[in-house]
Each structure stands twice: as structure tokens, then as C-alpha cells.
Amino acid sequence: MxxxxxxxxxxxxxxxxxxxxxxxxxxxxxxxxxxxxxxxxxxxxxxxxxxxxxxxxxxxxxxxxxxxxxxxxxxxxxxxxxxxxxxxxxxxxxxxxxxxxxxxxxxxxxxxxxSATHERVRNILASPMAGLDGRGLIEVAPLVRELDHALCARPALAGLPGRFLFALDDGRGDMTALGADVAFVPIPAPAGGEEVEGALLLAGEDRGLRIALTRAVPAMMAAAEAFLAERTAQNSTAWRMAELDDGPATIATRLGDFAGVTPPGHRTPVPDLSDMSAPPPLGLVSRPGRRATLVVMPPLGRLTTAQAYALATAAEAGDGEIRLTPWRGAIVPGISGADADSWLCRLAATGLVTDPASAWTGVTACTGRPGCAKSLSDVQADAASSTARAGLPLIGAQTAGVLPVHWAGCERRCGRPTGRAVLVVGTGNGYRVDADGRSLHYQDIEETAAAVATARRTG
Ligand code: SF4
Structure with missing residues (x-):
């Protein structure tokens, strides 16, 4: 079109x-x-x-x-x-x-x-490794398509804020900690298994709502419509459900009459998935008798055209698709096991990170100069040079005992990760390194790099 x-x-x-x-x-x-x-x-x-x-x-x-x-x-x-x-x-x-x-x-x-009317509201996260590594309970791609179509087919939902977020978890829990406004996560069926059931999480909270897999998308649409109705009732301009007064509770009440939602009181507990919200390990994912999956990451989440073309070429040798992750990585499924190492080498040759122990893992940065007028420094260049000189080979953030680090050009700290992390904030006169409640200021980039390397090591 x-x-x-x-x-x-x-x-x-x-x-x-x-x-x-x-x-x-x-x-x-x-x-x-x-x-x-x-x-x-x-x-x-x-x-x-x-x-x-x-x-x-x-x-x-x-x-x-x-x-x-x-x-x-x-x-x-x-x-x-x-x-x-x-x-x-x-x-x-x-x-x-x-x-x-x-x-x-x-x-x-x-x-x-x-959809021109709904382009900014099609914010749908889904477990990127679903169906590829033997974990998880369901395929999420069909649900993603169903949810996207349902969202775009409802004129009123074009009025959702561009920040409103949906998430579909395959049961491994990697989406549950990302704070989506409305999320569906399947729950392992009791022995003897009936129809797959899942929890409808509101602003990341389990309010006890349960729904059959086949009714998950209509229930998520109903939750989004309930958010808009409650926003109007509260005369609010909230962008996210959690910003409403008692947001998750009021939306749960509004959903009480929705066909198929099992109200609190009859609920199967959601397993504790809080420690599972981690990116898939970089490199090769192989399963006996299955085709392989390549997991890579561009440094600082910035994909060059050459890297994009290399990923597309690899995907054409696989299932024809690339899955982007909320950890700013890319996944290429369906690669022949015999060729997988070769494809990984070809991707690495373009500068894509393929080693889970790379010093680039866990390093993020905001836009900074020159793209952001508020920035006090070129944080992307400084993050890159710091990572290169920090002497952190083989202890990347996917190795236990190393914290993620985020560089920001001003106090807004856009893009900072959830959870425990080292924050490096431009001050106009160097950088302030914030970690575990301590803040130290450095004017010299080498000193900053050394301080960041030390602060990231927790073990
Ligand atoms: S943190 Fe500051 S400098 Fe970085 S993108 Fe946000 S506003 Fe711009």
C-alpha cells in the first residue's frame, strides 16, 4: 500500500x-x-x-x-x-x-x-525465542498477528497513548518484568491438562484475572478499552495504566463482566518468573533434530545497513524472518545446523556481537550529541571508547557478576534499563558514575572508563 x-x-x-x-x-x-x-x-x-x-x-x-x-x-x-x-x-x-x-x-x-490511524499504538512485545529453544508453553506469533489485527480494526483504540504497551509471553516469563500495560502469560496446565489458560496482567500486576488462550486477544482489547474508559472517568491524561488512580484495580473491576475472564478467587497462581526476564544468550542455539537459531546484537543497539543486509541474507537461508528483541538484539531462526557456525562468523565479521562474553553486552547509551539538543556530551562515542579501553574482555553482562551500564547525556537518563545497573551521566564537565547509591564524578574519559569497569563488577 x-x-x-x-x-x-x-x-x-x-x-x-x-x-x-x-x-x-x-x-x-x-x-x-x-x-x-x-x-x-x-x-x-x-x-x-x-x-x-x-x-x-x-x-x-x-x-x-x-x-x-x-x-x-x-x-x-x-x-x-x-x-x-x-x-x-x-x-x-x-x-x-x-x-x-x-x-x-x-x-x-x-x-x-x-494503518495510518493506529501506527503509533501497535506496541506489542512478544517472547522472541518462542518455539526456538524448547522453553515456553505456546507459540506467540499467531497471537501477535491476531492482536495487531484486532487493535487496528477498532477505531476507538487509535486513541491509546503511544506509550501504551501490550505483551505476549510464551510462558517463560521474559516479558513479565517489562511492565506492559496489558500482558498475557500462559500458566502450566494441571496434570490431565484442559484448555491452555493464562493470566491477564495489568501494569505488570497479577490481579487474579484468568482467561483461556483462545480468548486472550479479545480480553486484551477489552482491557485497553477499559483503560480509555477509566481515563475519561478520571478526567486523566495518563499515558500508562499505572498512572491512573488505582489503575490495575479499576481496570480489573471493569473487566469483571467480560465474557471468559475468570475473576479473582478461582485462580491458579502464576509461577514466580521474576528471575527469567533476561535476554537470550548471544551465539548459536541448537536443538537435536531442529534447525539452529542465531542470536546477535549490534553494539549500542545501532544496526548499520551492512549489518541489516547481512542479517537479511542469513534470514533468507533460514525461515525468512528476523526477530528483534527488547534487549536490542536480533534473532535469525531456521538455519541449517551444518552452516550455523559459518553464518555466525559472517555476522560477526560485520561487527555484530555474537559472543555472550563480549564487553559490549549490557552496554547501552541514549542518543546524546549531536542528535539530542539536551545532551551535554557525545555519549555514544564515549560509551564506545570506554568499552574498548575498559579492559573488560570475557566478562560481559551476560556473565554472572557484571552489571549492565547505561550512558546518558543528561539527567533525564532516557533509555536506562530496569533493575540494578550502573548509570553514567554527562555533566558538561565529564561524567558522574552512579552505582549502588554512590556517585563519583570524573572529568577524564580514561578515569571514567576505569570507574565504570570497577562499578560493573559485583562479584
Ligand atoms: S538522556 Fe538527555 S541527552 Fe540523552 S536522549 Fe534523553 S534528553 Fe537527550
């Missing part, structure tokens, strides 16, 4: 005063005084280095052809880099006015912009 054919195109407008475009918006804030202005492909964000366009990728699932189109568009129209976000979406920055229109047209033609 060409972009000119999309309904609602005439409403194209740049988002003014948008919050960070560094791609992590998992952190809600109470007391919103204005509608959200998350960028999309049509409603872009004017940054210091040009417009930023964000493409929603439900479930993080892209075809090889779509990734090629993204790479080509990023090079021809933008900065040449595809930024991966913490919602497994993608964004391209550095677009000029002509480039914005051409980018949107290209994305529409590639099938990445199926």
Missing part, C-alpha cells in the same frame, strides 16, 4: 516537544500534562540532527525483505543507522522533509505501515 492511500495521512504533523527518542519508554511518569508525542512514521519527532521516524514492529518480527528496505531507506534518506528500541521497534533519524515522505512511502510499500 502506498502511503498516499493510507487513511488519516492528512493528519501528518511533527511531534513538538517530544520526550526522548532513544527508544526506551518503559518507564512511566505520573501527572501527565499533555498528550504523548511518541514519534511514528507519519508523526515524526524533530531532533537536532533531523526528523526521527519510528516504525512499530509487532512482536519484533520482520521479514528479510522488510529489513533490507529499512536498511536501504536509512542509508538513502537518514543517518545510515537503524536504531533498535527497548520495545523491539526500529527508528531512523536524520530525515529531512522530503526524506520523511519518502521514508513513510517506502515503509508502507514494505508492509510496515498497515
Amino acid at each position: 502506498a502511503v498516499a492511500d493510507l487513511p488519516g495521512l492528512s493528519s501528518r504533523a511533527n511531534a513538538q516537544g517530544s520526550p526522548s527518542t532513544s527508544g526506551n519508554d518503559l518507564h512511566g511518569s505520573p501527572g501527565r500534562s499533555r498528550p504523548d508525542a511518541c514519534p511514528g512514521a507519519l508523526q515524526t519527532h524533530p531532533a537536532a540532527d533531523g526528523a526521527v521516524a519510528r516504525i512499530r514492529v509487532p512482536g519484533g518480527i520482520l521479514t528479510a525483505a522488510q529489513l533490507r528496505e529499512l536498511g536501504a531507506a536509512a542509508t538513502a534518506l537518514g543517518s545510515g543507522v537503524i536504531e533498535l528500541t527497548s520495545r523491539a521497534n526500529v527508528q531512523v533519524r536524520g530525515l529531512d522533509a522530503e526524506g520523511e515522505a519518502a521514508f513513510a512511502s517506502g515503509m508502507a510499500a514494505a508492509g510496515l505501515l498497515p
Whole structure:
């Protein structure tokens, strides 16, 4: 579909005063005084280095052809880099006015912009390793498609804030700690197993609502509609369910009459999955009798066009798809076991991280200079040079005893990870390193790098 054919195109407008475009918006804030202005492909964000366009990728699932189109568009129209976000979406920055229109047209033609009215609300996370490693209880890809179609088919849900987040967990628990507004997580069936049942989590909370797998998507739609109704009832401009007064409780009450939802009192407990919200290990995932899976990560979540093309080529030798992860990685399923090592080497040759012990694991950074006018430093360059000089080979964050580290150009600390982490914040006169309640300031980048390396080691 060409972009000119999309309904609602005439409403194209740049988002003014948008919050960070560094791609992590998992952190809600109470007391919103204005509608959200998350960028999309049509409603872009004017940054210091040009417009930023964000493409929603439900479930993080892209075809090889779509990734090629993204790479080509990023090079021809933008900065040449595809930024991966913490919602497994993608964004391209550095677009000029002509480039914005051409980018949107290209994305529409590639099938990445199926609805102009709902483009910014298609925020759907899903367990990226579902069906690939023997863990989990269900396939999530069919649910992702069903949820996306149901969302786009309901005109009222175009009114959801661009921050509102859905999540579909395959039962391993990797989505449950990401704080989605509405999430479905299946529960292991009792012995003798009947129909698969799951919990409907609201703002990450288990309010005791249970639903059959076959009714999961309608229930999630009902929860989203209940959020909008409650927002109106409270005369609120909340972006996230947790920002409403007693948000999860009031939404759970509104869902009490929804057909198929088992109210509190008849519930099977959700297993404790709190320690399972971790990225899949980088490298090769092999299972006897099955095709292999490649798991890689671009440094700082910035995918070059060459890396995008290499991933697309690998995917064409596999199942034809790439799955992006909320940890800013990429997964290529369906690779022949005999060729898997060779493909991994080819991806590593483009600069993609394939070693779980790499010093790049667990290192993230906000946009910083020159893309963000608020930034006090070029945090991406400093994070890269610090990682290179910190002397942290073979103790990456996927090895026990090493904390993730996030670099930010100002106190907003956009993109900071959830949970325990080292934060490195630009001050205009060096960096402040925050870890475990202690803050130390350094003017010299070598001293900063050494301090970061020390702070990341917990063992
Ligand atoms: S410099 Fe500040 S406002 Fe800009 S992206 Fe980084 S943390 Fe956010």
C-alpha cells in the first residue's frame, strides 16, 4: 500500500516537544500534562540532527525483505543507522522533509505501515525465542498477528497513548518484568491438562484475572478499552495504566463482566518468573533434530545497513524472518545446523556481537550529541571508547557478576534499563558514575572508563 492511500495521512504533523527518542519508554511518569508525542512514521519527532521516524514492529518480527528496505531507506534518506528500541521497534533519524515522505512511502510499500490511524499504538512485545529453544508453553506469533489485527480494526483504540504497551509471553516469563500495560502469560496446565489458560496482567500486576488462550486477544482489547474508559472517568491524561488512580484495580473491576475472564478467587497462581526476564544468550542455539537459531546484537543497539543486509541474507537461508528483541538484539531462526557456525562468523565479521562474553553486552547509551539538543556530551562515542579501553574482555553482562551500564547525556537518563545497573551521566564537565547509591564524578574519559569497569563488577 502506498502511503498516499493510507487513511488519516492528512493528519501528518511533527511531534513538538517530544520526550526522548532513544527508544526506551518503559518507564512511566505520573501527572501527565499533555498528550504523548511518541514519534511514528507519519508523526515524526524533530531532533537536532533531523526528523526521527519510528516504525512499530509487532512482536519484533520482520521479514528479510522488510529489513533490507529499512536498511536501504536509512542509508538513502537518514543517518545510515537503524536504531533498535527497548520495545523491539526500529527508528531512523536524520530525515529531512522530503526524506520523511519518502521514508513513510517506502515503509508502507514494505508492509510496515498497515494503518495510518493506529501506527503509533501497535506496541506489542512478544517472547522472541518462542518455539526456538524448547522453553515456553505456546507459540506467540499467531497471537501477535491476531492482536495487531484486532487493535487496528477498532477505531476507538487509535486513541491509546503511544506509550501504551501490550505483551505476549510464551510462558517463560521474559516479558513479565517489562511492565506492559496489558500482558498475557500462559500458566502450566494441571496434570490431565484442559484448555491452555493464562493470566491477564495489568501494569505488570497479577490481579487474579484468568482467561483461556483462545480468548486472550479479545480480553486484551477489552482491557485497553477499559483503560480509555477509566481515563475519561478520571478526567486523566495518563499515558500508562499505572498512572491512573488505582489503575490495575479499576481496570480489573471493569473487566469483571467480560465474557471468559475468570475473576479473582478461582485462580491458579502464576509461577514466580521474576528471575527469567533476561535476554537470550548471544551465539548459536541448537536443538537435536531442529534447525539452529542465531542470536546477535549490534553494539549500542545501532544496526548499520551492512549489518541489516547481512542479517537479511542469513534470514533468507533460514525461515525468512528476523526477530528483534527488547534487549536490542536480533534473532535469525531456521538455519541449517551444518552452516550455523559459518553464518555466525559472517555476522560477526560485520561487527555484530555474537559472543555472550563480549564487553559490549549490557552496554547501552541514549542518543546524546549531536542528535539530542539536551545532551551535554557525545555519549555514544564515549560509551564506545570506554568499552574498548575498559579492559573488560570475557566478562560481559551476560556473565554472572557484571552489571549492565547505561550512558546518558543528561539527567533525564532516557533509555536506562530496569533493575540494578550502573548509570553514567554527562555533566558538561565529564561524567558522574552512579552505582549502588554512590556517585563519583570524573572529568577524564580514561578515569571514567576505569570507574565504570570497577562499578560493573559485583562479584
Ligand atoms: S541527552 Fe538527555 S534528553 Fe537527550 S536522549 Fe540523552 S538522556 Fe534523553
